[in-house]
Amino acid sequence: MKSLSVKLVLVTVLLQLSLSVLEVNAGGGAGGAAGGPVGELVQNENDLRFGDLLVFPGEGYNHYAVYVGNVQFDGKTAGQNIFHMTNGCRFDIARAPFRRHNYLDQDLPSQNINVMRETIQNLMNSPVCRTYSLYTKNCEQIATRVRYGEARCKQLGTDAAKWARILPRPSIKRREASAAA
Numbered sequence: 001m002k003s004l005s006v007k008l009v010l011v012t013v014l015l016q017l018s019l020s021v022l023e024v025n026a027g028g029g030a031g032g033a034a035g036g037p038v039g040e041l042v043q044n045e046n047d048l049r050f051g052d053l054l055v056f057p058g059e060g061y062n063h064y065a066v067y068v069g070n071v072q073f074d075g076k077t078a079g080q081n082i083f084h085m086t087n088g089c090r091f092d093i094a095r096a097p098f099r100r101h102n103y104l105d106q107d108l109p110s111q112n113i114n115v116m117r118e119t120i121q122n123l124m125n126s127p128v129c130r131t132y133s134l135y136t137k138n139c140e141q142i143a144t145r146v147r148y149g150e151a152r153c154k155q156l157g158t159d160a161a162k163w164a165r166i167l168p169r170p171s172i173k174r175r176e177a178s179a180a181a
Contacts, residue, residue: 038062038157039101045069045081048098051116051147054082055101056094060159064101064143065094066120073121083120085142089129103156108148119146 039055042048048067056063065084068076073083073091080091102110111119123129123146128137141151155164 037099038103039099042098042100043096045096045098048100050113051110052100053102053143053147054094055099057099057158061155062101062140062158062160064140065092066116066143066146067094067098067100068120071117073117073124075124083143083146085129085132085137085139087132089123089142101156102147103154104144104148104152108150110147111149115149116146119149 037055037057048054048069050067050069050071052067054065054067056065063084063086065082067081068083068091069081070078076091079093082092082094083089084092086092110116123142129142131137136151138153140153140155144153145151153164155161
């Protein structure tokens with residue numbers, strides 16, 4: 001039994017390290033995912049709407065961000081058009097082409113713009129966004145938390161999808177993000 005526990009810990013540590021090393025900047029990365037790129041290709045930024053999930057394919061995983069356009073937030077500067085988690089939650093610049101991937105729209109209603117804005121501002125001020133966790137606080141979970149009010153991680157179309165299926169569902173809820181602010 002002890003041998004199985006040690007192996008499980010080692011697999012968990014290796015997976016955590018692998019995904020941490022694979023963080024991609026908002027400029028995207030090469031394809032190479034198991035199922036190929038996911039999401040709809042969007043060439044023109046004007047075709048995006050506030051709250052759209054953007055996916056940036058990496059090697060074996062996808063990085064997620066939320067499109068915020070030119071909406072003003074505390075701590076956001078001109079030109080920054082996405083909100084994402086990479087070394088903490090932050091605003092950044094992404095350039096076309098984009099990949100929109102609102103993959104939970106059929107299962108969950110998206111929050112209204114005011115709630116999404118409040119969620120982003122609260123997350124920026126909360127401990128939730130200060131520490132990355134593969135299990136409970138990764139970029140996809142933060143992005144889906146903003147859009148849908150629930151943190152989810154599926155890593156669709158990637159090598160990491162099989163690992164995402166076994167991750168526990170995090171408990172990042174709007175109440176917790178608001179209370180932490």
